[in-house]
Amino acid sequence: MDTRRGIAGVDRPALTDLPVLKPVDRRAGAHDPLMVTRWLAGLPAWLPLLLIGGALVWSTVAFAQSDYGYDDATRALWRWVPFLFVSGFLFNILISVLSMSIGTVAGAALGLAQISPNSGIRWLAWTATQMFRNSPWLVILFIVLLAFPFEIVIGDLIISIPDWMKAVFGLSLPIMANISEIVRGAVNSVPTAQWEAAESLSFNRRQILWQIILPQCYKRMLPPWMNWYAILTMATPLCSLLGVEELITLSRQAMEGENNHPELLVPFYTFALVLFFLYCYPIARFTMFLERRYAVKL
Amino acid sequence: MKKIVCLVAGLAAGLMVTVGAHAQQCTNDVWNKVMSRGKVVVGVKADYKPWGYRDSSGAIVGMEIDMAQDVADTLGVELEVVAVQSSNRMQFLEQGKIDLMIATMSDRADRREIVGIVGPNYYTSGTNIMSPKALGLTAWEDLRDKPVCGKQGAFYNQIVEERYGAQIVAFTGNAEAKQALRDKKCIAWVYDDSSIVSDLSSGEYDEFEMPLASEDDNPWGLAVPKAEENCVFGRFMSGMQYSWHRSGRLIELEAKWGIQPTEYLKTQAERHGDWLAN
Numbered sequence: 001m002d003t004r005r006g007i008a009g010v011d012r013p014a015l016t017d018l019p020v021l022k023p024v025d026r027r028a029g030a031h032d033p034l035m036v037t038r039w040l041a042g043l044p045a046w047l048p049l050l051l052i053g054g055a056l057v058w059s060t061v062a063f064a065q066s067d068y069g070y071d072d073a074t075r076a077l078w079r080w081v082p083f084l085f086v087s088g089f090l091f092n093i094l095i096s097v098l099s100m101s102i103g104t105v106a107g108a109a110l111g112l113a114q115i116s117p118n119s120g121i122r123w124l125a126w127t128a129t130q131m132f133r134n135s136p137w138l139v140i141l142f143i144v145l146l147a148f149p150f151e152i153v154i155g156d157l158i159i160s161i162p163d164w165m166k167a168v169f170g171l172s173l174p175i176m177a178n179i180s181e182i183v184r185g186a187v188n189s190v191p192t193a194q195w196e197a198a199e200s201l202s203f204n205r206r207q208i209l210w211q212i213i214l215p216q217c218y219k220r221m222l223p224p225w226m227n228w229y230a231i232l233t234m235a236t237p238l239c240s241l242l243g244v245e246e247l248i249t250l251s252r253q254a255m256e257g258e259n260n261h262p263e264l265l266v267p268f269y270t271f272a273l274v275l276f277f278l279y280c281y282p283i284a285r286f287t288m289f290l291e292r293r294y295a296v297k298l
Numbered sequence: 299m300k301k302i303v304c305l306v307a308g309l310a311a312g313l314m315v316t317v318g319a320h321a322q323q324c325t326n327d328v329w330n331k332v333m334s335r336g337k338v339v340v341g342v343k344a345d346y347k348p349w350g351y352r353d354s355s356g357a358i359v360g361m362e363i364d365m366a367q368d369v370a371d372t373l374g375v376e377l378e379v380v381a382v383q384s385s386n387r388m389q390f391l392e393q394g395k396i397d398l399m400i401a402t403m404s405d406r407a408d409r410r411e412i413v414g415i416v417g418p419n420y421y422t423s424g425t426n427i428m429s430p431k432a433l434g435l436t437a438w439e440d441l442r443d444k445p446v447c448g449k450q451g452a453f454y455n456q457i458v459e460e461r462y463g464a465q466i467v468a469f470t471g472n473a474e475a476k477q478a479l480r481d482k483k484c485i486a487w488v489y490d491d492s493s494i495v496s497d498l499s500s501g502e503y504d505e506f507e508m509p510l511a512s513e514d515d516n517p518w519g520l521a522v523p524k525a526e527e528n529c530v531f532g533r534f535m536s537g538m539q540y541s542w543h544r545s546g547r548l549i550e551l552e553a554k555w556g557i558q559p560t561e562y563l564k565t566q567a568e569r570h571g572d573w574l575a576n
């Protein structure tokens with residue numbers, strides 16, 4: 001079967017006469033939760049190479065308008081590359097990995113609470129999900145940063161909470177809410193007949209959920225989960241607005257160290273763009289590959 | 299059981315501290331913490347060359363870091379520098395994240411209410427603008443209703459806006475502000491006069507000038523936590539600044555970091571000079 005060219009029943013005609021889902025018409029503007037990733041993955045594979053090549057070629061074209069030209073600025077960038085990559089970009093990755101871990105665990109719990117038989121728990125989980133899903137990330141970050149103490153004192157024990165840890169927590173909240181929706185949606189996407197069938201075999205609710213329903217959900221949840229990871233990674237520079245010393249904050253400080261020549265702006269921010277692109281692009285391609293692989297073939 | 303005893307002892311200690319503070323006595327908490335820990339944590343700038351900035355290895359260096367090193371050496375403790383920003387430096391000191399702040403802060407009345415700024419001030423700078431020679435600005439009044447670029451967090455942004463009716467466009471960094479000036483998005487860039495002089499003398503801004511007389515000459519202040527202002531730490535930092543002026547150490551550092559020599563440091567050195575030295 002050809003799995004490389006789109007998804008049967010979605011991008012091309014169904015393989016069966018009895019499709020159970022209506023095909024999604026993306027051109028008609030149907031909702032696509034993977035929109036960002038699909039766009040990113042849709043970029044041709046030679047684009048990253050072109051981007052790097054372009055940056056290199058551009059840097060050698062010295063169109064100096066004053067004593068300090070773009071060639072000087074690019075040389076300045078090369079001096080800073082090791083520091084910006086190790087202390088800056090790897091820190092962004094660390095923030096994204098930690099936020100994603102916390103957000104995934106909390107989001108899975110919240111998502112399961114959204115399908116709880118208890119209507120009170122369901123309502124609470126729904127409210128929390130909607131609240132964090134529909135708030136601007138920056139606002140959540142500011143609230144977490146300002147409302148949380150910088151250290152916790154328990155007797156003689158002082159646990160200090162650095163800003164970046166607060167940022168990790170702040171970013172994990174919207175991720176939690178979105179993962180919650182993914183979990184709820186994935187569980188609801190399994191036909192109810194399976195619940196009924198399992199119940200008739202005298203499985204209890206917990207057994208049905210853990211042994212029958214959820215194992216089928218993992219495959220469906222993986223592409224949107226990776227989609228959110230890519231979005232989260234691209235959102236980590238938000239932390240620079242809170243003074244967390246990640247790539248963008250350090251790039252600014254590096255430009256200050258190089259006397260704030262305006263010529264530095266393009267090379268330094270291009271460097272940041274290339275780093276994020278090189279990290280997120282393979283994730284997007286892989287997500288699309290998994291989506292095709294795991295899609296229900298109609 | 300042991301835990302409970304610890305908890306009770308902790309609570310009692312906490313109570314005693316509260317009573318002490320109420321009686322307006324010096325508890326010297328921060329000073330004692332620095333001495334017992336053997337390390338002083340100083341908040342400095344990492345985005346204000348040459349006062350505090352990063353070298354390409356990532357280490358923070360600059361004139362204020364040298365001053366902080368002097369403080370640590372005199373105390374006989376280790377130095378740890380923490381990068382602060384204009385927007386969070388006073389909060390860091392209030393929260394106890396840093397013990398001392400030497401971060402290019404202008405000594406203002408409203409800031410003295412929050413942190414313990416002790417004299418004599420170690421430096422001063424005024425406000426001025428860099429603008430294209432072609433515009434031929436001659437007075438601050440020329441800025442009225444015109445866009446003027448600045449850096450976020452500078453106290454004089456508001457003054458220039460209120461006094462002369464300029465429309466401040468504030469950027470997060472000076473590189474962005476200078477690019478905007480070149481792109482003619484604003485008619486001038488408002489900043490510290492000493493910094494503008496060093497930019498103009500670099501020869502890369504030949505078509506620009508600093509046409510006005512500096513205003514709001516404002517001394518800079520280092521700060522200790524408010525509770526330490528009139529106690530050991532505050533008095534000690536007054537002594538440090540006094541001896542920096544007296545020994546000419548600040549003039550020496552100014553030269554080391556390539557800062558334009560200022561009249562202020564010269565007069566301070568004379569004023570605090572040793573009368574027996576000559």
